Amino acid sequence: MSTAPASPAPASAAGIPTAPGSLPLLGHAIPLLRDNLAFIASLRDHGPLVRIHLQPGRPTIVINDPALIRRMLVDLAPGLDKGRFFEKMGQVLGGDSVVTAAGADHVRKRRQLQPAFRHAEIARYVDLMREQVTRTAASWTPGANLDVREVMVKLSLDMLAATVFASSLDEQAFLRLRRDLSVVMNGVGARVMLPDWVEKLPLPANRRFNASRAAVRALIGEAVTDLRASGHDTGDMLSMLMRAEDEETGAPLTAHQICSEVLTLAVAGTETTASVLSWILYELARDPEIDKRLQAELDTVLGDRPVTFEDLPNLSYLRNVITEALRLHHTGWLVTRRTLTPIRLGDQEIPADTELAYCQHALHRDPSLFPDPLRFDPDRWLEGTRKAALPDGAFLPFGAGKHKCIGDHFAMTELATAIATLTRSWRLETEPGRSVRPVARATVRPGALMMTAGRRGRD
Numbered sequence: 001m002s003t004a005p006a007s008p009a010p011a012s013a014a015g016i017p018t019a020p021g022s023l024p025l026l027g028h029a030i031p032l033l034r035d036n037l038a039f040i041a042s043l044r045d046h047g048p049l050v051r052i053h054l055q056p057g058r059p060t061i062v063i064n065d066p067a068l069i070r071r072m073l074v075d076l077a078p079g080l081d082k083g084r085f086f087e088k089m090g091q092v093l094g095g096d097s098v099v100t101a102a103g104a105d106h107v108r109k110r111r112q113l114q115p116a117f118r119h120a121e122i123a124r125y126v127d128l129m130r131e132q133v134t135r136t137a138a139s140w141t142p143g144a145n146l147d148v149r150e151v152m153v154k155l156s157l158d159m160l161a162a163t164v165f166a167s168s169l170d171e172q173a174f175l176r177l178r179r180d181l182s183v184v185m186n187g188v189g190a191r192v193m194l195p196d197w198v199e200k201l202p203l204p205a206n207r208r209f210n211a212s213r214a215a216v217r218a219l220i221g222e223a224v225t226d227l228r229a230s231g232h233d234t235g236d237m238l239s240m241l242m243r244a245e246d247e248e249t250g251a252p253l254t255a256h257q258i259c260s261e262v263l264t265l266a267v268a269g270t271e272t273t274a275s276v277l278s279w280i281l282y283e284l285a286r287d288p289e290i291d292k293r294l295q296a297e298l299d300t301v302l303g304d305r306p307v308t309f310e311d312l313p314n315l316s317y318l319r320n321v322i323t324e325a326l327r328l329h330h331t332g333w334l335v336t337r338r339t340l341t342p343i344r345l346g347d348q349e350i351p352a353d354t355e356l357a358y359c360q361h362a363l364h365r366d367p368s369l370f371p372d373p374l375r376f377d378p379d380r381w382l383e384g385t386r387k388a389a390l391p392d393g394a395f396l397p398f399g400a401g402k403h404k405c406i407g408d409h410f411a412m413t414e415l416a417t418a419i420a421t422l423t424r425s426w427r428l429e430t431e432p433g434r435s436v437r438p439v440a441r442a443t444v445r446p447g448a449l450m451m452t453a454g455r456r457g458r459d
């Protein structure tokens with residue numbers, strides 16, 4: 001990790017320094033609103049543990065050291081609740097979701113979803129995913145100016161709906177869901193950074209958040225009711241959730257519970273995948289050499305055929321491109337936990353009811369872990385090179401421990417299927433010299449990303 005700064009902010013009673021810039025009623029809202037990613041990244045200069053104030057009077061300890069992050073996620077996990085970020089997500093997901101649950105409740109909810117993410121299911125999904133990608137690619141025309149992030153959100157949602165729910169959303173429903181989800185996800189991002197009292201003010205932003213949250217839940221609720229009425233039972237996840245029983249009461253899951261889990265997957269599995277896909281297309285446009293090597297591998301392994309599940313282990317350069325995108329452009333900027341009992345973290349005693357957090361985006365750009373961190377370099381992940389030398393906890397694309405992403409293999413499979421399919425017929429170009437900045441709300445995503453579609457001639 002980086003060394004301590006020349007003049008650290010004053011240490012608190014517990015010996016953990018507080019980041020500069022906190023104000024009495026606002027906490028660190030101002031530096032966070034100005035540039036949350038830069039602010040969180042700057043914390044590593046103050047040591048392995050740094051205090052910030054999201055909610056005045058209730059500090060959050062940000063962990064910058066890989067070994068301590070891993071300790072929080074893995075060793076200490078059974079004794080931790082999920083903390084502020086997930087509390088704000090719970091306002092949208094309705095408090096009945098695997099993402100916000102902890103303890104025995106989490107184990108039960110995770111068990112209900114797990115079967116849809118088994119290896120055999122994922123192998124089956126590839127053809128369904130590829131169909132959606134092929135349909136997207138077929139809708140482009142040469143010279144079209146694409147809002148890439150928007151197109152990738154639609155594609156990710158289509159892949160999820162086709163695989164996990166064996167259904168699809170019509171264009172109108174998608175547009176409504178997209179607009180409302182974007183309002184609530186931006187709202188969650190703001191609510192994490194701002195003191196809680198701001199949520200209670202009669203501001204237009206709060207009214208919009210409440211209206212969009214109600215609209216999203218109503219739309220998903222209606223879709224679930226319609227599918228139920230149609231006797232939907234295709235062996236997919238939705239059918240499993242409809243048949244699932246509460247372990248304690250034996251009662252079927254309520255419509256509210258099912259709606260929460262469906263919404264969880266829509267939120268956890270589309271914003272993230274869509275951002276990573278967008279960044280990969282952007283990086284391929286910026287570096288023709290990487291693009292050329294990727295196409296050479298696809299030519300060798302696939303020839304003229306479409307990609308299949310069996311091809312994926314043979315596409316090692318593609319895997320390195322995806323892994324590098326998950327490093328440089330990670331979608332997580334503040335993953336939280338909360339202590340339920342006193343714990344020890346490094347040389348610090350941390351009392352019960354303390355907020356903890358870490359930032360993957362900053363961790364994956366730490367120059368002491370990843371030399372020349374801002375360079376997009378898939379060769380960092382070549383077998384036998386840097387990867388083996390990384391300390392535990394330095395690279396956490398899908399987290400670790402009991403809350404590790406349930407969709408990790410699903411996501412890697414859809415990222416590979418989408419890139420191996422889209423880039424065979426299209427090359428997307430950015431305006432020369434234009435660079436795109438990350439924007440962090442509930443997740444980190446590219447700011448405006450317009451690209452022009454060009455047909456790729458293959459011989």
Ligand code: HEM
Nearest residue numbers: 098099268269272273276397398399403404405406407411
């Ligand atoms: C590139 C894409 C993705 C990334 C980078 C990603 C990342 C993550 C991370 C870091 C966590 C752990 C959060 C924590 O420590 O609390 C997580 C949890 C989760 N993810 Fe993903 N994810 C991705 C795709 C998906 C997909 C496609 C799905 C489902 C279709 C999904 C569903 C979930 C769920 C349900 C959890 C909560 C797991 C639990 O608490 O037991 N994710 N994800």
